[in-house]
Amino acid sequence: MFPILEKKQLAEAVYSVVVEAPDIARRALAGQFVILRLDETGERFPLTLCDWSAAEGWIRLVLQVVGRSTRKLSLMEAGEGILDLVGPLGRPAEICAGEHVVCVGGGVGIAAIHPICRALREAGNRVTGIIGARTDDLLILEEEMTAVTDELVLTTDDGSRGIAGRVTWALEELLKKDPVDLVIAIGPAIMMKFASAVTRGYDVPTRVSLNSIMLDGTGMCGTCRCEVEGKTRFACVDGPEFDGHAVDWGLLLSRLDQYKEEEEIARSLP
Ligand SMILES: Cc1cc2nc3c(=O)[nH]c(=O)nc-3n(C[C@H](O)[C@H](O)[C@H](O)COP(=O)(O)OP(=O)(O)OC[C@H]3O[C@@H](n4cnc5c(N)ncnc54)[C@H](O)[C@@H]3O)c2cc1C
Ligand code: FES
Numbered sequence: 001m002f003p004i005l006e007k008k009q010l011a012e013a014v015y016s017v018v019v020e021a022p023d024i025a026r027r028a029l030a031g032q033f034v035i036l037r038l039d040e041t042g043e044r045f046p047l048t049l050c051d052w053s054a055a056e057g058w059i060r061l062v063l064q065v066v067g068r069s070t071r072k073l074s075l076m077e078a079g080e081g082i083l084d085l086v087g088p089l090g091r092p093a094e095i096c097a098g099e100h101v102v103c104v105g106g107g108v109g110i111a112a113i114h115p116i117c118r119a120l121r122e123a124g125n126r127v128t129g130i131i132g133a134r135t136d137d138l139l140i141l142e143e144e145m146t147a148v149t150d151e152l153v154l155t156t157d158d159g160s161r162g163i164a165g166r167v168t169w170a171l172e173e174l175l176k177k178d179p180v181d182l183v184i185a186i187g188p189a190i191m192m193k194f195a196s197a198v199t200r201g202y203d204v205p206t207r208v209s210l211n212s213i214m215l216d217g218t219g220m221c222g223t224c225r226c227e228v229e230g231k232t233r234f235a236c237v238d239g240p241e242f243d244g245h246a247v248d249w250g251l252l253l254s255r256l257d258q259y260k261e262e263e264e265i266a267r268s269l270p
Helices: 022-027 068-074 109-122 142-147 167-177 189-201 249-256 260-268
Strands: 002-011 014-020 033-037 045-053 058-064 084-089 100-106 126-133 151-156 182-186 206-209 225-228 231-234 241-243
Touching: 014 068, 022 045, 022 058, 022 084, 045 084, 045 109, 058 068, 068 260, 100 109, 100 167, 100 189, 109 126, 109 142, 109 182, 126 142, 126 167, 142 151, 151 167, 167 182, 167 189, 182 189, 189 206, 189 249, 225 241, 225 249
Parallel strands: 100 126, 100 182, 126 151, 182 206
Antiparallel strands: 002 014, 014 058, 033 045, 033 084, 045 058, 206 241, 225 231
């Protein structure tokens, strides 16, 4: 059992959960994730490591409630325990040095990009962050992101905070005026697809973190398969970070929807 040490609501349907997991915290690297099973009847589902302390033995996960398992976790409280927690899984993010890197986080993807910004900054890069959400109330981790970036640009679709518009628009404006060596984009698949389309026009290498459906997380089941550079890859062991210009986005988007009916049924269960 992995005890929950703290649970906090960050925005509507977005929660931060700190879990005692010393072995995972000791080995965690930016860009990695864990797979959870909340209880005996629970399904396995992945969440990215947003933060951790090797010294204190905890990890922090940030989740958006989208269905049955995330709802169940959001309802758990400090003192309760998670039955299974496997990780850290996936290849860590590639961390370069001495470059100008723009990190784009959309929605709950801001939590996933946070440790990557920190690692890039520690490696001596200039890090510009662009984070966005539909509206001000959904914009999370502004303080934490300010601490790990040289400059932070905020966007909201409705203009309630920062620049009015999408993160991809802010990204394009930045690319027009400032030389950029690398873009890393994490968020909904559709946002990563459009961020990659923008950077292609400026010939800037782009890394994305693929959120394909995962089951075992160890390369055995094939559930997370995706196509990159025309080759089948498993997001859990070959990624989750890939070249955004080489991903087959159509295939990824359709595979994300493949269990819609079953997810709908699960959502209606108590
Ligand atoms: C490597 C990775 C890291 C992720 N990190 C985060 C994170 O830090 N925070 C966060 O809020 N979400 C994260 N996700 C997405 C999260 O795993 C899904 O939102 C969650 O599994 C939904 O489960 P559910 O039962 O609540 O919803 P469901 O109703 O089962 O599904 C809702 C949607 O979530 C996706 N999904 C469902 N099951 C899975 C699964 N087993 N694996 C991946 N996606 C699934 C599908 O697109 C589906 O349409 C990550 C996904 C991946 C692959
Ligand atoms: S989740 Fe099974 S192979 Fe990746």
